[in-house]
Amino acid sequence: MARRFGKESGIIGVAAAAVVSLAVAGTLAFGNFGSGSQAEAEGVGAKTERAAPAAVDSSIVHASDRPGRSLNITIDDGPDPVWTPKVLDVLKKYNVKAVFCMIGPQAKAHPDLVKKVVAAGHKLCDHTISHNTGMDHQPESYQSQQILDAQKMIEDAAGGTQVEYYRAPGGAFTPYSRKLAAEHGMRPLGWNVDSKDFEGGTVQGIETTVRGELPNGPTVLFHDGGGDRSRTVDALDRLLPWMQQQGYGFGFPKR
Numbered sequence: 001m002a003r004r005f006g007k008e009s010g011i012i013g014v015a016a017a018a019v020v021s022l023a024v025a026g027t028l029a030f031g032n033f034g035s036g037s038q039a040e041a042e043g044v045g046a047k048t049e050r051a052a053p054a055a056v057d058s059s060i061v062h063a064s065d066r067p068g069r070s071l072n073i074t075i076d077d078g079p080d081p082v083w084t085p086k087v088l089d090v091l092k093k094y095n096v097k098a099v100f101c102m103i104g105p106q107a108k109a110h111p112d113l114v115k116k117v118v119a120a121g122h123k124l125c126d127h128t129i130s131h132n133t134g135m136d137h138q139p140e141s142y143q144s145q146q147i148l149d150a151q152k153m154i155e156d157a158a159g160g161t162q163v164e165y166y167r168a169p170g171g172a173f174t175p176y177s178r179k180l181a182a183e184h185g186m187r188p189l190g191w192n193v194d195s196k197d198f199e200g201g202t203v204q205g206i207e208t209t210v211r212g213e214l215p216n217g218p219t220v221l222f223h224d225g226g227g228d229r230s231r232t233v234d235a236l237d238r239l240l241p242w243m244q245q246q247g248y249g250f251g252f253p254k255r
Contacts (some may be wrong), residue, residue: 047233053162053185056255058178058189061165064218066251071218071243073098073250074191076127076167077198077225079106081114086233087224088120094240096250099189101125101167104150106225120163123252125165126151126186133170135177143177143216151184163190164255187255192217197232206235211242 064070071093075098079122080083084100091098102124106113118124118140128135128146135143151163167189168174178188186206195211197206222232245251 012105023096031227047187053062055183056185056187057145058182058188060128060173060178060188060252061255062190062192062217062253063254065254066249068249069187069247070251071214071220072253073103073220073222073240074125074167074189074253075099075222075224076101077106077115077131077223079110079126079224080101080229081110081113083224083229083233084113086116087222087229087236088122088254090233090236090240091122091156092120093237094149094244096240097121098250099123099165100185100224101127101165101189102150102154103127103131103225104129104153107150107154107157111159114154114157115159118158121166124154124158124161125167125189126154126162126163126181127167128169129153129168133172135168136172136174139177142154143174144180147177148184148187151186165253167191187253189219189253191219191221195220195221195232195235197235198223198226201231203238205232206231207239207242210235 026217052255064072073096075087078087078100079102097120100122102114106124114124126147127150129150130146132138132146135146145200147166152164155161163186166177166186168177171190175187183189193210193216195206196209214220222236224230224232
């Protein structure tokens with residue numbers, strides 16, 4: 001969504017003009033900086049700062065950006081060196097794109113997998129550092145560290161690709177965490193259908209749960225990390241073609 005500038009909108013034109021003027025002045029006066037080498041002055045070897053993403057809506061999104069009969073597939077708790085590649089293979093088999101909600105240290109440990117997720121056309125989601133489902137009872141400083149440190153780890157592992165969503169562990173959102181995530185370009189992401197694949201059970205059980213809950217809404221929750229996800233892989237391999245046969249398409253959560 002476009003950033004709402006509010007009272008700032010009235011000064012954008014002035015600010016823009018000022019920036020241009022300063023840039024011209026800086027170019028003309030470039031040789032008079034005094035301290036620092038010429039290489040430093042020219043920016044050779046200088047560290048490039050990543051542009052801050054525009055703020056997005058802070059409300060928890062469930063809707064799909066694809067019109068009509070559509071689902072959003074979301075995959076949590078990875079990346080995992082065993083299960084993430086298998087999940088990616090199933091998604092590729094049925095030409096389905098998904099949102100991968102990653103744990104920061106997992107992304108840092110497996111940057112090759114993060115890049116593989118991005119290269120396949122999927123999107124990234126921040127699922128914090130520690131997956132603490134009691135985050136809504138923690139101080140704001142803790143929430144900030146969990147969210148922003150994970151975002152940096154995931155984006156660094158991805159080679160700079162933006163993390164577009166934030167999903168609180170166990171849905172433990174707070175007004176503060178939603179606002180913080182949105183200010184850093186990450187739309188808070190909920191779910192409508194919990195596959196219960198994290199609780200074990202059978203492939204048939206996962207299938208039955210998902211089929212029964214689909215009327216609840218478009219965003220479906222699966223996992224590629226946190227344990228043996230073989231049942232998830234098999235359930236996806238059976239559910240995705242069934243969903244397509246039912247006339248569903250696949251999009252991404254609205255931004």
